[in-house]
Amino acid sequence: MEELIEILQELHSDVDFTTCETLIDDKILDSFDIVSIVAEVNDRFDVQIPAEELLPENFNSARALWALIERLGDE
Amino acid sequence: MKKGKKIILFAAAFIVTLILLWLLTLLFMPKYRRGIVEGAMIAEYYEDRKPHEVIFIGDCEVYENISTVELYREYGISSYIRGSAQQLIWQSYYLLEDTLRYETPKVVFFNVLSLKYNEPQNEAYNRMTLDGMRWSSSKWNAVQASMTPDEDMVDYLFPLLRYHSRWNELTSDDIRYMFGGGENVTIDGYYMRCDVKPQAGFPKAPVLADYRLGENAMNYLSMMADLCEEHGVTLILMKAPTEYPYWYDEWDRQVREFAQERGLEYFNYVDLRDEAGIDMSTDTYDSGLHLNVFGAEKLADYIGAYLSAGFDLTDYRNDPAVSSMWEEDCEAYDLLMQRQLSEIEEYGELVSFGANAI
């Protein structure tokens, strides 16, 4: 989780990712950010996030994203 | 808010909107009171209360060339001209049909020049003829027959859709004549011009590829003959005594053949000009395209003599109810003539009539 926050912080240093629940709804993350996150996650956690999982509910908060990574890692 | 109250409010808003749109339609419709007055002619017929035993239908070759007042004065004939600018034959046909809804004349004259047009021509002229017609199946059919490809029946049903673009060219006339009123532009369908501009020769008649009159046009002529037969009206075909626009001999022959076939009279007044005493150096106001009032009176005299000799027409001068109405028209006629003549004397030309009157 901390590593994930780190990745996010690299993209937007001015956002508090531990509490923000509206990363997509408030357009804090754009499509370019999402693709970067997927690439980083792939690198660091060896988890591939497929296109069908690129949904607002999976990216609206760091917690949701972490849950997604854990779920995909299990499969 | 309660449902009932909403329905009432909605109905009220609906009616108010309709009334506003109706008022705007009246405001935006061209009034044709000055300059281009030809658009006002067709509607004036409906206001006339006199019975008519003779009706003329056709284009400018009827409404500028025959003095209806002269016909009454000299022969007691009560007539009306249902003419309009570039009236096409299907429009003439439906105007005749329309007229027959109101009265059945004894004689109908049709001027044959428009036989040269076989297809719809021009939106602006269509509107000037058709807008003035009262709604009936005749008008609907006339519109159907007249529309150019860009036109739509909806524009005739709701003229606001056609004329809304006039919002920035409205004048005081549009408000003054919103609900009608004002002087008529014709006297019993006759449009008077008192100025003189002698005939000066015309460009050479162009050679045509095909001299046959169009099938569509001839078909309407035949329908017109049928319609008159049905109503027991004598149809007389005429060609006005002016030479331009050209009326080719080939066309003349075809009309003559048609008249013979259907047992109709056909007069080409170009050939009868001398007999009628029309002199194109004094009796035209636009170098020979149309007659002025002096020519129109001569032609009326000529036609009147023919009619009173050949038909059993009422002498309305002896009918007090009708003659009183005619007397009013005679007065208006004389007054208008007086006004035009004094303008000509003062300025050398007409200033508040015709194209000059803006």
Next chain:
Amino acid sequence: MLFTSYKFVLFTALVILAYYIVPKKLQWPVLLVSSLGFYWYADPEHLPRYLGFLLITAVSAWVCGLLIGRADDISKAYLLEHKESLSKDEKKAYKDRVKKKKVLIMVLCLLLNLGILSVTKYTSFVITNINSFLKASKAIRIPDLIIPMGISFYTFRTLGYIIDVKRGTCKPEKNLFKFILFVSFFPQIVQGPISRYNNVAPTLFENHSFDDKVFFSGILRILFGYFKKLVVAERLVIAVKALSEDTELYSGGFVFIAMIFYAAELYCDFTGGIDITIGIAEAMGIKLEENFNLPFFSKNIKEYWNRWHITMGSWFTDYIFYPLSVSPRMLKLSKVSREKLGKGIGKRVTVYISCFLVWLATGVWHGAAWNFIVWGLMNFVVIMASGELEPLYEKFHKKFGLKKKKGYAVFEIIRTFLLMSMIRMFDVYRDVPLTFCMIGSMFVHPGLGSNGREAFAALGLTAADYGVIGAAVALIFALSTYKAIKGEDIRGRILTKFPLTLAVTSVLIITVLVFGAYGVGYDANQFIYNQF
């Protein structure tokens, strides 16, 4: 059929009337019949061809959707039944097999429908370009293919559906007729929005009782759409046409005028059309996606594309940009580039590659012409440039601290507006080199020239017309500003009071009818009287 034709207005009025008159069970069937009838009403001559293509697309996607759904159901049942007996690897292998099958079905469906779209839309463009390399004698004949009405829009809606079904984010529709209605819903045929099945289906097939608030909300929106289209767009089109045709006279500063005029025309035409579409649906209680969100208030190009033609942008993002960017191959490439080029640019290379392809596709989708392709790529160039220049901006802002000032936001908005308006000029001029020339001339000779006054007068609009356009644009701007500040449309306020709703409706109807630039009076044919 154009939104602005009498035919369309009459058709729509009758459909809405029928929608509320029939028993509720028949509401969506009424829409289906009307939507298919719309094709007939719009162009009876080409009906078989139009309907044929539409039905092939709809039926193929419906069948494939069901097949994918069935594969899912079977696999779920199988896995449940053999929950204990299968090992983890066996389960995975089985799942992979099912997935492959689903992908195959989807790909077949995509190929078929993209095939129809490409053949009908791009054949003549491709052949024309091939012919330009061939001798005239060897030129290939261009077949007479009529582009079916709305094919780009309904094909994209259908493709989105089938991809969503495969992804499992959308349940396949079982009822073929409902699905055909989703594909063919008539207000959306002409220019979108490109709806997603999940967003539209609930209200499209639902029963709706008449509710005056809902109804008038739709009617007001329709009328405002006509206001934008008829009062502004159809008027400006006269001047834009002149500006784009006589490029010799209208160069230099006139290119700037053309830029502004076209921006206003396109905005009013497109958003007005979408207002009409969404309004018609809304009047029947159906909710379609918004396609615009105050695009001219965007501060940068990325934001602009989140606010302009939203459903198209999100379509390309969800179905092309994401799958491309997160495909294993791309991820591998991303890793390599980051190692070789470092964290900064290396990270962005793959994003730019996907972005490039997306904008190429977007350009091609807009139309079979080089103008559109170059237009798409220009968008890509600007997005890339602004991304790469970001660090520079940051430095600049740190030094001068302008970013915090209120006026700076206004500057950003104007900058984005002008930039996007300039790119849009590829849409205006005949071909690509000419567009570059004209934009160049704008910078070289920014004035209107010695006879600028006469040239301006010759654009075909009167002072009164400019007055109307000015007033209308000011009104639209004021309403947009209201929405930007309050976060909601002024319609919401109007609808709270029924008498006010009626009054506004009436005023809008009259305004559009009087000041709209439509009908014979706006043809070149004026009431000029000749000697007869």
